[in-house]
Amino acid sequence: MKSAVGVVLAAAALLAYAGEFKLGSSFVHIHEQYHYFLGARYFRELGYANLYRCSIVAEDEIGAIDTVTPNGLARHVDLTAEARDPERTLRNIDGDNRLVRVRDMGVLEDARACKEQFSPERWQAFKTDVLFFRVAAGREAFERMQQDHGFNATPTWILLGHALASIGPASIQHLQRLALVDVTYLVGMFAAIAWAFGWRVAGVAAITWGSQAPANFEWTGGAFLRQDWLFFLVFSMCLARRRRFAAAGASLTYASMLRVFPALIAAGWAVVICAELWRHRRLARAHRSVLLGALVALAVLVPASTMVCGKEAWAGFAHRTLVVHERTWTSNLMGLGVAVVHPFSMRLEDVANGETVAQADPWKADRAAQFQRLRIVAYGLGAAGLLLFAWVARRTKSLWVAGCLAQSLVVFLARVACYYYGFLVLAALLTRERRALEFPLFASLALTQLVALRFDWVDDRYAALSALVTALSFLLLWTFRRSRGRVSAQ
Numbered sequence: 001m002k003s004a005v006g007v008v009l010a011a012a013a014l015l016a017y018a019g020e021f022k023l024g025s026s027f028v029h030i031h032e033q034y035h036y037f038l039g040a041r042y043f044r045e046l047g048y049a050n051l052y053r054c055s056i057v058a059e060d061e062i063g064a065i066d067t068v069t070p071n072g073l074a075r076h077v078d079l080t081a082e083a084r085d086p087e088r089t090l091r092n093i094d095g096d097n098r099l100v101r102v103r104d105m106g107v108l109e110d111a112r113a114c115k116e117q118f119s120p121e122r123w124q125a126f127k128t129d130v131l132f133f134r135v136a137a138g139r140e141a142f143e144r145m146q147q148d149h150g151f152n153a154t155p156t157w158i159l160l161g162h163a164l165a166s167i168g169p170a171s172i173q174h175l176q177r178l179a180l181v182d183v184t185y186l187v188g189m190f191a192a193i194a195w196a197f198g199w200r201v202a203g204v205a206a207i208t209w210g211s212q213a214p215a216n217f218e219w220t221g222g223a224f225l226r227q228d229w230l231f232f233l234v235f236s237m238c239l240a241r242r243r244r245f246a247a248a249g250a251s252l253t254y255a256s257m258l259r260v261f262p263a264l265i266a267a268g269w270a271v272v273i274c275a276e277l278w279r280h281r282r283l284a285r286a287h288r289s290v291l292l293g294a295l296v297a298l299a300v301l302v303p304a305s306t307m308v309c310g311k312e313a314w315a316g317f318a319h320r321t322l323v324v325h326e327r328t329w330t331s332n333l334m335g336l337g338v339a340v341v342h343p344f345s346m347r348l349e350d351v352a353n354g355e356t357v358a359q360a361d362p363w364k365a366d367r368a369a370q371f372q373r374l375r376i377v378a379y380g381l382g383a384a385g386l387l388l389f390a391w392v393a394r395r396t397k398s399l400w401v402a403g404c405l406a407q408s409l410v411v412f413l414a415r416v417a418c419y420y421y422g423f424l425v426l427a428a429l430l431t432r433e434r435r436a437l438e439f440p441l442f443a444s445l446a447l448t449q450l451v452a453l454r455f456d457w458v459d460d461r462y463a464a465l466s467a468l469v470t471a472l473s474f475l476l477l478w479t480f481r482r483s484r485g486r487v488s489a490q
Contacts, residue, residue: 039151
C-alpha cells in the first residue's frame with residue numbers, strides 16, 4: 001500500500017511540474033532557444049558580446065518581407081522599421097549590462113563590424129534564423145529577448161550545443177527535437193537514481209523535483225540543453241555510491257565545466273579526501289580514482305572546447321562571469337546573500353510594472369549598492385555555513401553523502417538564477433541514509449509552493465525562497481551532525 005501511494009505521489013508531482021507548461025503546444029521555449037540556439041550555432045562569429053548587436057544588423061538588412069508564422073498565418077513585417085525605431089533598446093552585454101537605445105549604440109552605422117565576422121553563406125544563414133525567431137516570437141516578445149543578459153554558456157557546453165544546433169536551420173521541428181534532449185536527460189537522471197539508490201529514493205526525488213518552486217517548468221521547459229549539468233551532477237553521486245569513482249570524478253568535473261557552480265559540490269568531496277589524507281597520511285584508492293577521473297575529464301574537455309570555440313573563448317567566458325555578471329543583479333537570483341540584502345533594498349514593485357521589469361536598472365544599481373554595504377554580514381553568514389559544512393562533512397567517509405550535503409555551499413556562497421535550484425533533488429538522495437528527512441523535506445517543498453503563490457513580484461518571491469532554502473540547508477547539515485560511522489558506500 002505504501003509503495004502504491006509513493007508511486008501515485010511521485011507521478012502527481014511530475015504531472016504538476018509539467019502542468020505549469022505555458023509555452024504553447026509546440027513545446028519550444030522561444031526566448032531561451034533564441035539565446036542558446038543562435039549562441040551555439042554562431043559562436044565563432046558572435047562570441048559572448050554580439051548576439052543582440054548582430055541580430056539588429058540582420059533585421060535591418062532583411063527589411064520588409066512577407067512571411068508565414070510557424071502556425072501557418074501570413075504576416076507582413078518591416079524589420080528595418082523595427083530595428084530603426086527610436087525607442088528600440090538592447091542590453092549592452094559587452095559593457096555595463098544596461099539597456100541602451102539602438103540609435104545611441106551606433107550598431108547600424110557600424111554594421112560592417114558584425115558582417116565581416118561571417119562568411120557570406122554564414123551571414124545569410126544567420127539572417128534566416130533571426131527572421132525565424134522574430135516571426136515565431138512576435139515583435140514585442142522578440143524585443144524583450146534582446147533585453148535579457150545574452151548568451152553565457154561555457155565553452156564546454158558549446159561542444160555539444162554547437163554540434164546539435166548546426167544540424168539544420170531554425171525551425172519549430174528542429175527546436176522541438178532539441179528541447180527533447182533535456183527530457184531525455186531528466187528521464188536518465190531518475191533512472192540513474194533508481195539504479196544507485198533504489199526505487200523509493202527515486203520516488204522521493206521525483207516528488208522533490210516536481211514539488212520545488214524555484215526551478216519551475218516555465219523557466220527552462222522547452223529549452224535547449226538546460227538540464228545537462230543537473231544530469232551529470234546527480235549522476236556523479238550515483239556513480240560514487242555504486243563505487244565507480246573514476247567515472248564519478250569525470251562526471252562531476254563535466255557538470256562543473258557546464259555550469260561552474262557545481263564545482264562547489266566538489267568541495268564536499270575535497271573535505272572528505274583531505275580529512276582521510278590527514279588521518280592516514282595517504283590517499284585512499286577511491287580518492288585517487290576520483291582525482292584521476294577529474295584530471296582525465298579536464299585533459300579532454302579543455303583542449304576540445306578551445307579547439308571548437310577558439311583560444312579566447314575561456315577568457316571571454318571568465319570576463320562575462322567574474323566581471324560583468326558578478327556585479328549585475330537580476331530579480332530571479334537566489335542564495336543566502338539575496339535573503340540578506342532584500343529587506344534593505346529597493347523593491348522592484350517601486351520602480352517597474354509587469355511589462356517593464358527588464359528596464360529596472362535603478363533597482364539593479366540599488367541592489368548592488370546594498371550588497372556592498374551588507375557584504376560583511378552576507379560573507380560572515382556564508383562563512384558560518386561553510387564551517388558548519390566542513391565540521392559535518394569531515395566526519396563522513398562517504399563521498400556521495402558529502403557531495404549531496406555540499407548543495408548547501410551553493411546556497412551559502414553563490415548567487416545563481418532560480419532555475420538552477422533543481423539541484424535540490426540532491427536532498428532526496430540523502431533520505432537513503434536518513435529516512436526521517438522525508439517529512440521535513442516534503443514540508444519544505446510545500447512551503448516553497450506557498451511562498452511562490454504568496455508573492456507576485458519576483459524579487460520578493462526569490463528572496464523569500466532564498467531564506468527558506470537557506471533554512472533547509474542548515475537543517476540538512478544539522479541532521480548529519482552525528483556520523484553513523486562508515487555509511488553504505490564511499
